[in-house]
Amino acid sequence: MMKKLVIKDIAEQLQVSKSTISFVLNGKARQHGISIKLENKILKYVEKVGYQPSRIAVGLSTGKSKTIGMLVEDISDPFFSSIARVVERSALSSGYRVIYGSTENDTVQAIDLLQAFRNHNVDGYIIAPPPGTENYIRELVADGFPVVVFDRDVPGLDCDKVLIDNFNGALQAVEHLVDRQFKNIAMVTLLSKQNQMEERANGYLKALNDSGLVQRIKQIPYDLEKSKCVEQIRRFLAGQKAIDAVFFSTNYLALGGIEAIRQLGLQVARDIGIVVFDDNTNFELFSPPISAVAQPVKQIGEQVTEIMLSRLQSNTPAAFQRIVLKTNFIARESTLSQPLKANVF
Amino acid sequence: MMKKLVIKDIAEQLQVSKSTISFVLNGKARQHGISIKLENKILKYVEKVGYQPSRIAVGLSTGKSKTIGMLVEDISDPFFSSIARVVERSALSSGYRVIYGSTENDTVQAIDLLQAFRNHNVDGYIIAPPPGTENYIRELVADGFPVVVFDRDVPGLDCDKVLIDNFNGALQAVEHLVDRQFKNIAMVTLLSKQNQMEERANGYLKALNDSGLVQRIKQIPYDLEKSKCVEQIRRFLAGQKAIDAVFFSTNYLALGGIEAIRQLGLQVARDIGIVVFDDNTNFELFSPPISAVAQPVKQIGEQVTEIMLSRLQSNTPAAFQRIVLKTNFIARESTLSQPLKANVF
DNA sequence: GTGAAAGCGCTAACAG
DNA sequence: CTGTTAGCGCTTTCAC
Numbered sequence: 001m002m003k004k005l006v007i008k009d010i011a012e013q014l015q016v017s018k019s020t021i022s023f024v025l026n027g028k029a030r031q032h033g034i035s036i037k038l039e040n041k042i043l044k045y046v047e048k049v050g051y052q053p054s055r056i057a058v059g060l061s062t063g064k065s066k067t068i069g070m071l072v073e074d075i076s077d078p079f080f081s082s083i084a085r086v087v088e089r090s091a092l093s094s095g096y097r098v099i100y101g102s103t104e105n106d107t108v109q110a111i112d113l114l115q116a117f118r119n120h121n122v123d124g125y126i127i128a129p130p131p132g133t134e135n136y137i138r139e140l141v142a143d144g145f146p147v148v149v150f151d152r153d154v155p156g157l158d159c160d161k162v163l164i165d166n167f168n169g170a171l172q173a174v175e176h177l178v179d180r181q182f183k184n185i186a187m188v189t190l191l192s193k194q195n196q197m198e199e200r201a202n203g204y205l206k207a208l209n210d211s212g213l214v215q216r217i218k219q220i221p222y223d224l225e226k227s228k229c230v231e232q233i234r235r236f237l238a239g240q241k242a243i244d245a246v247f248f249s250t251n252y253l254a255l256g257g258i259e260a261i262r263q264l265g266l267q268v269a270r271d272i273g274i275v276v277f278d279d280n281t282n283f284e285l286f287s288p289p290i291s292a293v294a295q296p297v298k299q300i301g302e303q304v305t306e307i308m309l310s311r312l313q314s315n316t317p318a319a320f321q322r323i324v325l326k327t328n329f330i331a332r333e334s335t336l337s338q339p340l341k342a343n344v345f
Numbered sequence: 346m347m348k349k350l351v352i353k354d355i356a357e358q359l360q361v362s363k364s365t366i367s368f369v370l371n372g373k374a375r376q377h378g379i380s381i382k383l384e385n386k387i388l389k390y391v392e393k394v395g396y397q398p399s400r401i402a403v404g405l406s407t408g409k410s411k412t413i414g415m416l417v418e419d420i421s422d423p424f425f426s427s428i429a430r431v432v433e434r435s436a437l438s439s440g441y442r443v444i445y446g447s448t449e450n451d452t453v454q455a456i457d458l459l460q461a462f463r464n465h466n467v468d469g470y471i472i473a474p475p476p477g478t479e480n481y482i483r484e485l486v487a488d489g490f491p492v493v494v495f496d497r498d499v500p501g502l503d504c505d506k507v508l509i510d511n512f513n514g515a516l517q518a519v520e521h522l523v524d525r526q527f528k529n530i531a532m533v534t535l536l537s538k539q540n541q542m543e544e545r546a547n548g549y550l551k552a553l554n555d556s557g558l559v560q561r562i563k564q565i566p567y568d569l570e571k572s573k574c575v576e577q578i579r580r581f582l583a584g585q586k587a588i589d590a591v592f593f594s595t596n597y598l599a600l601g602g603i604e605a606i607r608q609l610g611l612q613v614a615r616d617i618g619i620v621v622f623d624d625n626t627n628f629e630l631f632s633p634p635i636s637a638v639a640q641p642v643k644q645i646g647e648q649v650t651e652i653m654l655s656r657l658q659s660n661t662p663a664a665f666q667r668i669v670l671k672t673n674f675i676a677r678e679s680t681l682s683q684p685l686k687a688n689v690f
Numbered sequence: 691g692t693g694a695a696a697g698c699g700c701t702a703a704c705a706g
Numbered sequence: 707c708t709g710t711t712a713g714c715g716c717t718t719t720c721a722c
Contacts (some may be wrong), residue, residue, distance in 0.1 A: 004463075006699055017709045022701060033707045055464040056404045057699035060714045065401065067444075067465075076430035078423060085421035088447060097461060099412075099444045102433060116442060118349075119400040120412075258630055285603055287632020351715060362693040367717060378691045402715035405698050693722085698715105705710080 005051045014045055021046075025053065059121055067097040068308060069117030070126040071110060073151075074102045078280040079251070079297065080128070083150070086301025087126060094309050096123070105222055107132030114140070124308050129154050131194060146311035148304050152196040160311070161322045162303045166196045166277075169293045169327035170203025173275045174247050176291065178211045180335050182245035182273050188233055188257055189249035191219035200249045200277055216240060226256060234260035237272075245273035245335070251281055254290070273335045288333035296325050350396045359390055366391075370398065404466055412442040413653060414462030415471040416455060418496075419447045423625040424596070424642065425473070428495070431646025432471060439654050441468070450567055452477035459485070469653050474499050476539060491656035495649050497541040505656070506667045507648045511541045511622075514638045514672035515548025518620045519592050521636065523556045525680050527590035527618050533578055533602055534594035536564035545594045545622055561585060571601060579605035582617075590618035590680070596626055599635070618680045633678035641670050 011018045021042055023032045029039040059065040068091055072080035088098050099122065101113035110130045114137075117125065124146035129137060134154050141147050141159045150162040177185050187204045190197050201217060208215045218236040220229055233256055237243060248254035254276040261268055268274055269288045276283065279292035303323050310318075356363045366387055368377045374384040404410040413436055417425035433443050444467065446458035455475045459482075462470065469491035474482060479499050486492050486504045495507040522530050532549045535542050546562060553560045563581040565574055578601055582588060593599035599621040603613060611617055614633045621628065624637035648668050655663075 008699080018700080019702075019710080020708060023708095026701080028702090035707070038707090052460060052464050054405075054466065054699055055461075056401055056410065056466045057714090058701075059401045060399075060405045060698085060716090061700045061702090063714075074430065075420070075433065076423070076426045078421070078426075081421045081423075081426040085419065085447060088420065088445070097444060097446075097465070099442060100433070101442075102430060115397060116400075119397050120442070121399065121401045255627065255630070282600065282626055282631070285600070285632070286627075286630050353715080363716080364693060364695095364718070365691090368692095371717080373718095380691075383691090399715055402698095403717080405700090405714085406716045406718090408698075691722105694720090696717100696719085698717090701712105701714090703710105703712085706708085 004054075005049060007051075007053065010042075010046060010049070010051055014042060016042070063121065064123055065121040066095055067099055067120065067122050068124045068126060068312075069114070069120070069122035070098050070100050071103055071113055071117075072100060072128050073105050073130070075100050076102075077252075079278060079295065082280065082297045083301040083304070086298055087305045090302065090305040091309070094313070096309070096312070098126075103128075103130045105130045111136050124148070124312055126150065126304055126308060128152060129157075131192075146308055148308050148311075150300060150304050152194050155195065158320060160307045160320050162300055162307065162325070163196075163323065164295050164300070164325045164327055166199035166327075167203045167206075169295075169329070170200040170247070170249070170277060171207050172203075172327070172329045173277065173291070173293050174204050174207035175210075176329065176331060177245045177247065177273060177275060177335060178207060178213070180245075180273065182335075183213065184216075184240075184242045185213060185245045185247060186216040186218065186236075186240065186243045187247045187249065188218045188220065188236070188253050190253070191221045197249060204247055216243070220253060220256075229253070229256040230259045230263070233257050234263050237261065237266075238264060243272065245275070248274065248276045251276060251278040255281070258286075258290075269334050269336050275335055279330060284330075284332060286334075288336075291332045291335040292330055294328040294330055296328065299325055349399075350394060352396075352398065355387075355391060355394070355396055359387060361387070408466065409468055410466040411440055412444055412465065412467050413469045413471060413657075414459070414465070414467035415443050415445050416448055416458055416462075417445060417473050418450050418475070420445050421447075422597075424623060424640065427625065427642045428646040428649070431643055432650050435647065435650040436654070439658070441654070441657070443471075448473075448475045450475045456481050469493070469657055471495065471649055471653060473497060474502075476537075491653055493649050493653050493656075495645060497539050500540065503665060505652045505665050507645055507652070507670070508541075508668065509640050509645070509670045509672055511544035511672075512548045512551075514640075514674070515545040515592070515594070515622060516552050517548075517672070517674045518622065518636070518638050519549050519552035520555075521674065521676060522590045522592065522618060522620060522680060523552060523558070525590075525618065527680075528558065529561075529585075529587045530558060530590045530592060531561040531563065531581075531585065531588045532592045532594065533563045533565065533581070533598050535598070536566045542594060549592055561588070565598060565601075574598070574601040575604045575608070578602050579608055582606065582609060582611075588617065590620070593619065593621045596621060596623040600626070603631075603635075614679050614681050620680055624675060629675075629677060631679075633681075636677045636680040637675050639673040639675055641673065644670055 007018050007021050010021050023029055024039050024042045075081055091098050103110040107130055110133045126148050128151040129149055134157055148160040153163050220232055248257050266272055275291040277293045279294035283290035283292050352363050352366050355366050368374055369384050369387045420426055436443050448455040452475055455478045471493050473496040474494055479502055493505045498508050550560055565577055593602050606613055613619055620636040622638045624639035628635035628637050
């Protein structure tokens with residue numbers, strides 16, 4: 001077990017004091033009038049022996065951990081993991097690490113994680129906020145931490161936000177169904193008060209209102225296991241034979257819905273049109289390819305990190321930003337209204 | 346800005362010393378003969394004011410950070426993010442956090458991350474090792490850190506390992522193609538010396554050898570952008586008209602391959618059979634559904650964490666484990682050998 | 691039974 | 707220009 005080098009070792013080897021090393025390493029040689037010669041000597045030696053300061057000691061001493069805490073709903077969800085990836089990469093290039101936590105949309109878990117982050121002295125928080133976390137987040141903001149909320153808005157919470165235009169994304173998707181001559185358009189969504197789901201529902205309602213069609217919304221509880229979810233959708237569709245198209249508010253629900261449609265012996269597109277909010281699952285390779293509302297994952301990640309890093313690096317408290325990114329609707333074959341020709345790729 | 350409570354505050358409020366608090370909080374009240382009464386009083390007060398020790402200070406003082414560093418190839422890859430999720434969950438229940446890093450299979454990035462982990466004083470390492478990291482990992486092991494390698498073996502590296510049976514997984518998949526009467530079976534894989542890819546290739550070669558068929562392997566460079574990758578596969582297929590089936594060694598390659606097949610105006614199953622190693626992408630919903638070798642993601646995650654936690658919690662250095670998990674072959678319609686009927690779900 | 695004090699590895703006043 | 711020193715918040719030895 002090779003003993004890890006510490007600053008004291010370096011100081012002894014080089015016959016200088018710890019602080020001199022520290023100054024040099026933190027680029028403060030100049031303001032402390034350390035000779036270029038000594039500086040180079042130190043730099044060279046440190047490089048040679050591969051010394052790296054213990055982040056944990058630096059953290060204790062400075063109060064800064066150079067890490068960002070990121071709270072997502074589920075890191076195994078492609079939507080979140082893609083964003084996480086973008087954040088990780090850009091943060092790293094500014095010397096920040098990211099620690100993640102999956103909330104499963106649960107208040108208690110989320111708050112536990114946020115407390116854990118806090119005990120780890122994270123410098124900033126990137127949060128897809130589960131319900132019930134408003135107050136804790138507000139505290140974080142009040143205590144002066146940079147907080148960037150994304151994916152879902154929390155009305156009344158004052159901090160930086162990177163959101164997408166759920167209302168118009170949904171509106172556009174449902175209008176597309178209307179354009180394609182579907183007459184009985186249902187929506188399958190989560191049983192949730194979360195802002196982004198409500199906005200998607202509002203978009204749906206608006207589109208149907210505008211065209212005078214009947215509205216039917218089926219809400220599925222959040223933590224239902226997959227098979228139950230499929231069953232609920234199947235029952236819903238079976239009970240409402242008139243439905244000729246469905247707007248799914250999430251990717252996950254759509255996967256369950258497609259399964260349900262299969263179980264009913266129906267075929268997507270030929271028997272029922274479908275369109276999905278969120279395009280992260282190879283929908284273009286499905287049979288038929290599924291029309292979807294694509295969220296700008298990369299942009300979300302970049303914006304989030306950009307705001308976070310700028311807060312972290314400047315201490316001038318700029319006004320909070322609220323960025324709303326546009327979605328991108330992609331029409332594919334799942335929303336053709338007439339019987340579809342054999343479509344095997 | 347509400348000042349965070351520290352142990353000193355508690356001590357002052359309660360008129361006892363810091364160490365007493367510390368003992369109680371760490372369940373060492375008994376061995377230090379602290380009265381139950383005092384203990385309860387402290388516990389109650391701590392609970393009431395919501396005091397939580399600074400992990401970073403605890404870390405500095407104990408040398409333990411209660412965090413595990415996890416190195417994956419790409420956290421946005423469903424295979425890795427699913428495993429990460431499992432690890433996160435089980436680690437958390439034992440009080441460990443996980444910090445991730447994506448290596449992009451790059452030696453330098455991987456080592457940088459590992460060093461960063463080390464500076465963060467992580468207590469253990471879970472690693473999907475990129476090429477060229479053997480020595481660094483070996484150092485970690487030599488320095489007494491628990492290290493669990495997964496997904497790919499590094500022959501000659503002595504540490505805990507959780508692997509899957511790539512050879513037999515591939516063998517089975519290709520034998521399936523042979524059974525289905527395909528005669529010109531190609532393999533598309535990564536240009537890589539990594540053990541798991543070689544094993545998959547060996548499985549392919551064995552299956553073809555056993556049945557006396559001609560072997561053709563196309564290797565694609567790792568970091569090619571998607572469109573180039575598609576192009577290379579397209580050219581390969583176009584140049585070898587006789588090919589009637591393809592075994593893709595990764596999920597990602599298969600997605601490119603399906604695109605390439607489309608571009609050539611061919612149809613999967615009808616014109617060309619395909620089977621894929623790794624089943625993480627809703628292949629059952631594709632058109633036609635794609636036959637695949639499923640990796641036991643959940644088991645991998647659980648095994649990895651179990652080994653890690655047992656190392657972390659016991660100091661008796663048990664012998665290294667090498668666990669090899671079986672894959673699960675799923676035959677779907679992409680490997681029917683005769684022309685397929687119209688298949689729209 | 692309890693508390694003072696040293697120390698984990700680093701930073702940053704401050705003194706010289 | 708450089709070094710001494712006092713913390714950061716906690717753990718743990720050892721003396722009372």
